[in-house]
Amino acid sequence: MSTTGVEVSGYTVERQEEVLTDDALAFLAELHRHAQPTRRQLLERRKERRAEIARTGTLDFLPETQDVRDGDWKVAEAPADLRDRRVEMTGPTDRKMTINALNSGAKVWLADFEDSHAPTWELVISGQVNLIDAQSGDGKLTYDSPEGKHYEVTADEQPTVVLRPRGWHLDEKHITVDGEKIAGGLVDFGLYFFHNARGLVDRGSGPYFYLPKMESHLEARLWNDVFVKAQDLLGIPQGTVRATVLIETITAAFEMEEILYELRDHASGLNAGRWDYLFSVIKNFREQGRDFVLPDRNSVGMTVPFMRAYSELLVRTCHKRGAFAIGGMAAFIPSRKDPEANEKAMAKVHEDKAREAGDGYDGSWVAHPDLVEICREEFTKVLGDRPNQLDRTREDVRVGAAELLDVRSTPGDITEAGLRNDVSVGLQYIQSWLSGTGAAGIFNMMEDAATAEISRSQVWQWIHNDIALDDGQKVTPDLVRRVIDEELQKIKETVGEDVFEKGRWQDARDVFESVALADDYVEFLTLPAYELID
Ligand SMILES: CC(=O)SCCNC(=O)CCNC(=O)[C@H](O)C(C)(C)COP(=O)(O)OP(=O)(O)OC[C@H]1O[C@@H](n2cnc3c(N)ncnc32)[C@H](O)[C@@H]1OP(=O)(O)O
Numbered sequence: 001m002s003t004t005g006v007e008v009s010g011y012t013v014e015r016q017e018e019v020l021t022d023d024a025l026a027f028l029a030e031l032h033r034h035a036q037p038t039r040r041q042l043l044e045r046r047k048e049r050r051a052e053i054a055r056t057g058t059l060d061f062l063p064e065t066q067d068v069r070d071g072d073w074k075v076a077e078a079p080a081d082l083r084d085r086r087v088e089m090t091g092p093t094d095r096k097m098t099i100n101a102l103n104s105g106a107k108v109w110l111a112d113f114e115d116s117h118a119p120t121w122e123l124v125i126s127g128q129v130n131l132i133d134a135q136s137g138d139g140k141l142t143y144d145s146p147e148g149k150h151y152e153v154t155a156d157e158q159p160t161v162v163l164r165p166r167g168w169h170l171d172e173k174h175i176t177v178d179g180e181k182i183a184g185g186l187v188d189f190g191l192y193f194f195h196n197a198r199g200l201v202d203r204g205s206g207p208y209f210y211l212p213k214m215e216s217h218l219e220a221r222l223w224n225d226v227f228v229k230a231q232d233l234l235g236i237p238q239g240t241v242r243a244t245v246l247i248e249t250i251t252a253a254f255e256m257e258e259i260l261y262e263l264r265d266h267a268s269g270l271n272a273g274r275w276d277y278l279f280s281v282i283k284n285f286r287e288q289g290r291d292f293v294l295p296d297r298n299s300v301g302m303t304v305p306f307m308r309a310y311s312e313l314l315v316r317t318c319h320k321r322g323a324f325a326i327g328g329m330a331a332f333i334p335s336r337k338d339p340e341a342n343e344k345a346m347a348k349v350h351e352d353k354a355r356e357a358g359d360g361y362d363g364s365w366v367a368h369p370d371l372v373e374i375c376r377e378e379f380t381k382v383l384g385d386r387p388n389q390l391d392r393t394r395e396d397v398r399v400g401a402a403e404l405l406d407v408r409s410t411p412g413d414i415t416e417a418g419l420r421n422d423v424s425v426g427l428q429y430i431q432s433w434l435s436g437t438g439a440a441g442i443f444n445m446m447e448d449a450a451t452a453e454i455s456r457s458q459v460w461q462w463i464h465n466d467i468a469l470d471d472g473q474k475v476t477p478d479l480v481r482r483v484i485d486e487e488l489q490k491i492k493e494t495v496g497e498d499v500f501e502k503g504r505w506q507d508a509r510d511v512f513e514s515v516a517l518a519d520d521y522v523e524f525l526t527l528p529a530y531e532l533i534d
């Protein structure tokens with residue numbers, strides 16, 4: 001392996017030389033050359049598929065993979081440290097959060113380079129440094145906050161680490177191979193694998209991953225090829241990697257079995273990535289008229305018919321194939337300062353986790369350490385001493401294309417308050433992301449790239465489908481611009497002029513307008529936003 005053809009640009013991050021060694025860069029180059037031609041084709045295929053949905057206004061299960069759905073096969077057996085996944089905590093990989101996550105008592109920690117991560121070069125590299133320190137277990141992972149608090153890992157039992165790399169659509173602009181930008185996901189996966197896989201295996205664990213935003217089983221096949229190549233290059237036994245796939249696009253919901261099949265030697269399960277799923281439903285059916293127009297974002301829960309169908313089909317599919325079904329994120333975050341908001345969030349999370357456990361899920365996600373015990377409690381009520389409920393095969397579930405696409409039965413109104421919430425959340429989140437924070441508590445909700453995508457897509461959809469709000473106003477670009485002015489003014493009054501001036505509000509406004517108001521729908525808000533960060 002050699003570094004010929006590899007260029008690294010941008011500023012130098014502390015301890016970058018430990019992460020971007022020549023051998024690590026050469027490894028990334030091998031992965032890139034192996035995967036990039038197919039990645040390019042698959043990204044083109046996404047566009048063709050979208051054009052087809054725009055033309056037909058529907059989707060169905062693939063006729064050409066009927067034999068996979070009918071076949072008798074199972075995914076690989078779970079390694080010991082991924083058998084009990086009743087509570088998984090997600091979060092960014094900055095140093096403090098890494099330590100807090102490892103001390104959280106969760107069974108799994110999703111170390112996130114995706115929806116809760118703003119991929120500045122600093123965070124891409126320092127996240128890897130933190131994970132190397134965490135894995136080495138030599139006490140190096142400490143942090144002293146500016147407020148004088150010392151952090152170190154003290155928990156006797158630490159969560160199993162599962163890394164979520166960026167999706168296939170995002171490039172990493174600071175590394176090129178043969179003049180072409182490398183996929184951000186390959187950087188996140190490759191560096192973690194290169195530096196930690198061997199040590200993890202030696203300690204009885206392994207390199208484990210969550211795979212985001214896939215749109216087809218062919219994209220899962222590409223990840224599988226990458227795993228095979230990576231294991232081969234480093235002499236790690238084939239079948240060591242484990243991957244849990246987020247089913248968070250409407251097209252992937254029609255290919256759950258095929259996705260597990262492609263990854264069967266490395267598959268661990270599927271996760272119901274509910275927020276991106278809602279985004280994907282709006283995105284794909286955005287010009288199909290009222291049958292696909294969703295009401296206010298915060299009124300669409302997991303019990304509306306099309307979300308229920310997807311979530312039950314996921315459990316059925318997983319357990320038929322011996323794979324884990326992992327629930328999604330209840331976006332209510334606790335507040336240590338506001339007891340009323342805290343109580344409300346706790347009650348909502350109890351309800352959400354109880355429903356998932358009752359439906360047959362093997363575990364679920366929480367976004368905050370104060371929610372770990374709630375999730376554990378609700379799952380333990382159902383699981384008891386069993387580590388999971390793979391035995392609950394849910395043969396009663398009957399979900400077809402009609403149920404998955406039944407958006408029209410979603411109850412709820414489209415309101416002025418809903419529009420204001422979408423606009424304000426969109427602006428606040430993008431401002432936060434551009435400032436280097438990829439997850440934020442806004443109006444007592446966890447907001448990240450996925451939830452912000454729903455907000456801006458909903459605004460786009462309402463404009464393009466001639467929607468009138470509850471007060472009779474039609475949603476137009478002019479109305480949205482006026483709401484942006486007013487919401488920015490409110491934010492300025494709340495945070496104060498000085499703080500506001502230091503923020504990136506004009507950039508946030510420009511990005512929001514480009515992804516919510518432009519006629520040409522932008523595929524991901526992080527694409528134009530990435531141009532504005534270093
Ligand atoms: C759609 C999806 O993809 S969901 C998955 C992606 N999204 C996420 O993972 C969101 C993760 N959650 C978070 O980032 C945070 O909880 C936020 C931004 C929502 C709220 O964070 P804060 O405003 O810091 O919350 P709060 O002040 O209550 O935090 C209390 C403590 O818990 C810690 N904490 C909060 N969330 C987390 C987390 N997810 N992981 C680790 N530690 C956390 C904070 O660092 C803080 O620590 P400290 O007391 O040592 O300073």
Ligand SMILES: O=CC(=O)O
Nearest residue numbers: 273274275276450
């Ligand atoms: O990534 C998870 C989601 O809910 O979206």
